[in-house]
Amino acid sequence: MRRLHIITLLLLAGCAPKMGNPSSLVTEERIIGVRGDPAEAAPGDLVQYSSLVVSPSGTLQAQELSWSLCNLRKPIAENTPVSQACMTEDLAQSAQGGSVAIEMPSSACSNFGPLGPPSSKGTLRPSDPDATGGYYQPLRLDLGAKQSVFRERLSCGLAGASLTMAQEFRATYTANQNPTLVSLSALVDETPASLDSLPAGQRIRLVATWSPDSAESYPVFDSLSQTIIEHREALWLSWFATAGTFDDSLTGRGEDDTAVSTENTWQSPAGADVVFLWFVLHDSRGGADFASFALTIVP
């Protein structure tokens, strides 16, 4: 009994109850993926964007999808990837459609990069990089009332580095490339199964594979030690389906894990149906790839 109480004492904190639909279940029209090509661009570069907009009836072309560059800097106090104002302010539309081309602003590296914007009130604080050393230009996507943000990785210089270190960094750094999805396979009771004929009401193991070069190595400048440290991209997959439930909405591999696949368990729906399944592969430098499948569920 006492043992039980001790457990209870500790269980009071930090346990978020399960609620609502998981993000992996597609019940309405949503944006679930964006890919920029190239995955890393310099100011003035033209970037070709493609979106993945889905609904319970499958993938949509989303001609009404609106794309807007957000040039509002994020206050330090905000704990979000982009300024809250990017989501609430009226922004000038940059493009419309499911696939668009947008030119990166010439001021991107001073606005969101290590240079810091010009100002008459003194030297302004440059943007902070993320853990991969990256700086990003935000874009807002509007699909009716649904909003999404994509951050295009910028090719900017280094902050706080000596000239020697900056030269060494430039010599070793390769701009990010989008990862590449290769395949999706299904296993039922550890037996390979066809995506055209999956059993209803079963726990099905889904394995997604990406190309070996998807997880790239890249240097990160450590301003504390004034050294360059080699890192490797982490990769993770967002899973979506119009029916059934996944054990996890996201699965993936960490920086130190060299495996080229990730798996998830999907509880297929009880009745026969066609289920649309999508997954979006992300790398830790902002690259993405996505794929769509129509699964046939049989009794």
Next chain:
Amino acid sequence: MRARATVFALAIVAAMPETTALASEANETVVIAPPAKSVGEAGLSTAELRQIPGAQGDVGKALENLPGVARPGLAGGELVVWGATPEETRVVIDGMEIPALYHLGGLRSVVHSGFLRTLTLVPGGYGPEYGRGLGGLVQMASRGPPVKPYQGEVDADVLDASFAAGAAVGNGGGMLAAGRIGYLDRIISGALSSDARRLFPVPRYWDFQGKMVVPLRGDEKVELIFLTSSDASSITNNAASPSFSAQTNRNQSFSRLGVTYLRAFPDGSGASLIPFVGWDETRRRQVVGLGSADESIAATVLGLRGQYGAPLSPRLTLVVGFDGLLTLSNVQRTGSPTLPPREGDIVAFGQPISGKASADTWSAAVGTLAPYTTLEIVQGRWRLLPSLRLDGVVTSPNRSAPENGVTPRAGSARMSWSPAPRLAVAHQARSWLRENAAFGLYQQAPSPGDLSAVFGSPTLGVAHALHIVTGTEIDVGQRLTVQPTVFYRYMWDLVMRNPDASPTLAHALVQDGVGRAFGAQILLRFTPSPALNGWLAYTLSRSERRHSSESSYRLFDQDQTHLVTFAGNVSRSGFVVGVRFRLASGMPRTPVIGSYLDATTGQYQPIFGQQNSLRLPVFYALDLRIEKHFRRRWLDIVPYLEILNLTNHANVEEFAYDEQFASRANITGLPILAVAGLSVRF
């Protein structure tokens, strides 16, 4: 003597012989609140506090039940007094400032109750002997040596085991030692599932206190005191995706070594001198998905305080003194500037962090030297204590701008003098009615951790506060005392995050914040019979902050409008049965009014509504404590049982959101819970 024991605690380590440890402490029972009290001070004894259900005999834990003290949140261990942040309330023991009252998680205080003679919470309006804080003051004074050759206690419960023991040596000398070691983490490792171990941090802690008293002459003695405390907690949650994995490691420790010299002179004057040295260390590593934050602070603390008090005439007493503290800190920090969050940050429970990664390493010296003087004037039924404290503050970070290649490092130094006049007035209007009032200015130097050119600002200066407190104490017969108190605190030059989207370099923090806290509290203490006693406390308050004098006020993150505590004990036939009822308003939260997908990471982010415009539901809980005293010759064996949340009410401790921030649910706190323990006293 009683006349001197005014409503104002002149000093816990004072020059006044009757308020110092010079008088024999040998016969002391544990009396927490000395006869001298500040306005708003509850004046409850340690004996009363140790029997409060839920405190497990820990006086420091029991402090959370006093009027004006907010109920701690989910993290625990945060002392919020009259709407001030925990960092704004100072904790001192025998005149030495220590960094925290509680171990991590707030399960225990860092000083054993058996080591303490008094523990006093002064929520505001305290005298000039102390400063460096905008909020309240927790004063602890260690016990003297026992009368008996030896005396002590050994305690154990499901959380930890502890001891406190003292021995008398010679005439008036002696030694005292106490300590505690927590073993909850060891019990848990066998009792919790691996999933639960991944989710819930279990602190590992220990502490030790030692004291030696050496009488030099009849009116002179030296006390050597040593304190140390250590905490560690760790939690790792390896999610299926690296973007969801989380890890938090925290370590904190401190040590203090001090010498107290006390002397009483034949003319009624007295002097004290307390030099001390200390070491503080804090390390925190937090990884949430792709974002992380590491911070380590190692500080050496050097302190010196002295005081001399002398009666100038039967109606006048003069006290002069000084209070100095120098903190030399080395800080290293990497990761998100918003992790850990600070007061005023808008964040939803479970929200992915921004992933930004800055880095800085710096050192900073923060020194304060404050001479002060107080004149105590007694005229008939009136007692006035005008005083002046002059806070000299030096801040010297070694870096004024972020590291930039091979650019030479340049530091800076700032010095300021801030006068802090204070006034306390007491009036014995009737034999059963005392009226008190206090007013004062208070200053707080910037934290060394905020003096970073990357995460803070090296140019931060002193923050200020004005306290105005007034109260009365009414004796209704001999069995009921009523203490109403009204308070107002105004704070300015508060350190807050820079709200500017394009702040200037080295100004991530600014000092434009303004705050105010005001309210009223009432304490009813009753003792219908020697075997029955209790108290009822109610606090009505509001605490607000704003980013500058031009913006509008918002609620303080830990504001609690209503606080009600009832505690009572009945003793009979060796049994002591205690009950506690608590009711507290929920703390403010910022509502989530929408969300969006961050397509770069595949995670949803919240869109927030008006800051702190939502509250957690009201908390209430009824707790019970039963203890039985078995006296066996020189032993007093006391087993006890506490049943917490007797009604099994599901109190909401936090709001949680689903992955898309589309729906909200409640995280509830303790269900009904029993905690057993045993105390053996000799």
